[in-house]
Amino acid sequence: MIIKTFEELEILCKELKSCKEIFVDTEFVSEGRYAADLGSIQIGYNTDKAVFVDPLAIDDLSPLFDIFKDEGILKVFHAAKQDLYILNKILLKEECLVTPIFDTQIAASLVLSEDQMSFAKLVAIVTGKRLEKAHGFTNWLKRPLDPEQLEYALDDVLYLMPVYYFLRDKLLELNRMEWAKTEFLLLEDGENYVAKNPQTVYKKIKGADRLKGRALSLLCALAAYRENTASATNTPPSKIVRDEVLLELARRPVTTMKGLFNVRGMAEQQIRVYGNELVNVMSQLEHPVAEPVKKYEPTPAANEPLVDFLQLCLRLISQEENIGLSTLGTRSDLCDVVTFGKESNSKLLKGWRYDVAGAKLMEALEGKLAAKIHEKEARVVLKREE
Numbered sequence: 001m002i003i004k005t006f007e008e009l010e011i012l013c014k015e016l017k018s019c020k021e022i023f024v025d026t027e028f029v030s031e032g033r034y035a036a037d038l039g040s041i042q043i044g045y046n047t048d049k050a051v052f053v054d055p056l057a058i059d060d061l062s063p064l065f066d067i068f069k070d071e072g073i074l075k076v077f078h079a080a081k082q083d084l085y086i087l088n089k090i091l092l093k094e095e096c097l098v099t100p101i102f103d104t105q106i107a108a109s110l111v112l113s114e115d116q117m118s119f120a121k122l123v124a125i126v127t128g129k130r131l132e133k134a135h136g137f138t139n140w141l142k143r144p145l146d147p148e149q150l151e152y153a154l155d156d157v158l159y160l161m162p163v164y165y166f167l168r169d170k171l172l173e174l175n176r177m178e179w180a181k182t183e184f185l186l187l188e189d190g191e192n193y194v195a196k197n198p199q200t201v202y203k204k205i206k207g208a209d210r211l212k213g214r215a216l217s218l219l220c221a222l223a224a225y226r227e228n229t230a231s232a233t234n235t236p237p238s239k240i241v242r243d244e245v246l247l248e249l250a251r252r253p254v255t256t257m258k259g260l261f262n263v264r265g266m267a268e269q270q271i272r273v274y275g276n277e278l279v280n281v282m283s284q285l286e287h288p289v290a291e292p293v294k295k296y297e298p299t300p301a302a303n304e305p306l307v308d309f310l311q312l313c314l315r316l317i318s319q320e321e322n323i324g325l326s327t328l329g330t331r332s333d334l335c336d337v338v339t340f341g342k343e344s345n346s347k348l349l350k351g352w353r354y355d356v357a358g359a360k361l362m363e364a365l366e367g368k369l370a371a372k373i374h375e376k377e378a379r380v381v382l383k384r385e386e
Contacts, residue, residue, distance in 0.1 A: 022044065
């Protein structure tokens, strides 16, 4: 079923209000854009119904706003971040966020020992069905869509239903639902969906930590110009000017269009479209005010063996508990634990992760736990030292 009018959307939303959970997916086009354009919203409900809401045909999606922010209706996604970013970009205009959320990819990492499991693989595990991905590169902004494209889009929410029920039951069986809810709450943080601050994007440019004074302030101004221009024209920032070129211009600014032609990495088309503004930015900067970028501090060489050891311990815990390794923690988290011990702010020493892994890692650092080869089996196990 395709929802193409405001009136049809109102009727659908009245039906959705009685649901305990709905199953949501989106299709979008992001190539060649600063921000992805929404092409569809698919919604599954009542165990076997699915609809295709056409945002290109409906100017006013407000009936959906109340559904998405209704705390009595669980919104189920797979790999929700990009869907939520797109939906919340629309919903933020109404000052509301999608909530509450259940993410089947996160849930799977807590019970099936694999991080970032694809939806197709999860469907195969739960239902035995092999999903066709023939329309993965469909232009979802083009109309009309053919029946096969619509079927492909709706399958994602129809199969999301059995996947959700399987994972929900598994989480409850293993007493891990509260863990999952803690992770889902992170997706509901509005800070995730706030637009980038043009004045701080320079901090993400590789090499910014090596600049200071006027050069750093120039990088800040140039990056802010690029970000504002990209947002206003819906153009990827790299199409305006690449990071390494911004860094070079900050180090060796030029004050004429002619000078830009001598800068490696600047295409003639980029110079013609953006050159005047870039030159203006470099010429008009008066007061260096950019905040220094914190330098990356590599793990001291003496600590690397300890980090390697904890990495092994964490992998063993991951296998034993059937939890995705990076869901538990990353090497960066382990470096923090090694460097700061109990004073570490690593997520491994907080909440459910501490109970599952952090406490054991601290015991390993204290020499109370050791990794040993099993006496009868060719595998490594963690054993408490007597």
